[in-house]
Amino acid sequence: MINKSEVQTEQHGVKNNMDSKKIVFVIGGPGSGKGTQCEKIVEKYGFTHFSSGDLLRAEVNSGSPQGEELKQMMERGDLVPMSTVLKLIKDNMAAHTESKGFLVDGYPREVQQGIEFEQSIAPCTFVLWVDVAQETMVKRLLKRAETSGRVDDNEETIRKRLKTFVESTEPVIDYYKAQNKVRRVDSEQPVDDVFSDVQNIFKEFL
Numbered sequence: 001m002i003n004k005s006e007v008q009t010e011q012h013g014v015k016n017n018m019d020s021k022k023i024v025f026v027i028g029g030p031g032s033g034k035g036t037q038c039e040k041i042v043e044k045y046g047f048t049h050f051s052s053g054d055l056l057r058a059e060v061n062s063g064s065p066q067g068e069e070l071k072q073m074m075e076r077g078d079l080v081p082m083s084t085v086l087k088l089i090k091d092n093m094a095a096h097t098e099s100k101g102f103l104v105d106g107y108p109r110e111v112q113q114g115i116e117f118e119q120s121i122a123p124c125t126f127v128l129w130v131d132v133a134q135e136t137m138v139k140r141l142l143k144r145a146e147t148s149g150r151v152d153d154n155e156e157t158i159r160k161r162l163k164t165f166v167e168s169t170e171p172v173i174d175y176y177k178a179q180n181k182v183r184r185v186d187s188e189q190p191v192d193d194v195f196s197d198v199q200n201i202f203k204e205f206l
Helices: 004-015 034-045 052-062 065-075 082-094 111-120 134-148 155-177 191-205
Strands: 022-027 048-051 101-105 126-131 182-186
Touching: 022 034, 022 155, 034 048, 034 101, 034 126, 034 191, 048 052, 048 082, 052 065, 052 082, 082 111, 111 155, 126 155, 126 191, 134 155, 155 182, 182 191
Parallel strands: 022 101, 022 126, 048 101, 126 182
Antiparallel strands: none
16 A cells, blocks of 8 residues: 555645745845845744845856846846846745745845746745835934945935835835735844744744
8 A cells, every 4th residue: 555645745845936935025124134134034943045236246146147237237226127036036036945944135126026937936835025215224224334335225226225115125025015915024023023023923824
């Protein structure tokens, strides 16, 4: 008699795709504290964390032909094609198939990006929305500017970045709310209190 669990185990080993993985889109404005929460999630749950911005920078720094092309594109001020960002995420996820799950940070920036991701990789399990007032983000980023040395950490640029974030990501949040996939945490709270709320959300899905 065939053991059903053995067959399922074998099928799972052969399939080895992303359908069984937990995939969390992490959305939050600059200074929202999502990076800190991602670090805590990685430490507690063993997820792999990908930031779309970090992946692009790493590719540029690698000196690969694609990296050189991306560097020239960025220097011209051109937007990196959605397909390029998606391919970087896909390639990096494929290199970490042993991971328990994935945090995709800073992506999707628009609804179409989310649709493309889910069609070519796998549906997201849920969206973690790290929400905080715009004024709080401005204060946090100006505080960071005191030591960061980043040219974009000035109040005028910060407010422009926040405006862009709100305009582009509000439709993303609405799109996933319609699927009951958005889980919001209030990032006005102390870091550990935010993470306590995050853990309660993860209990729902793990």
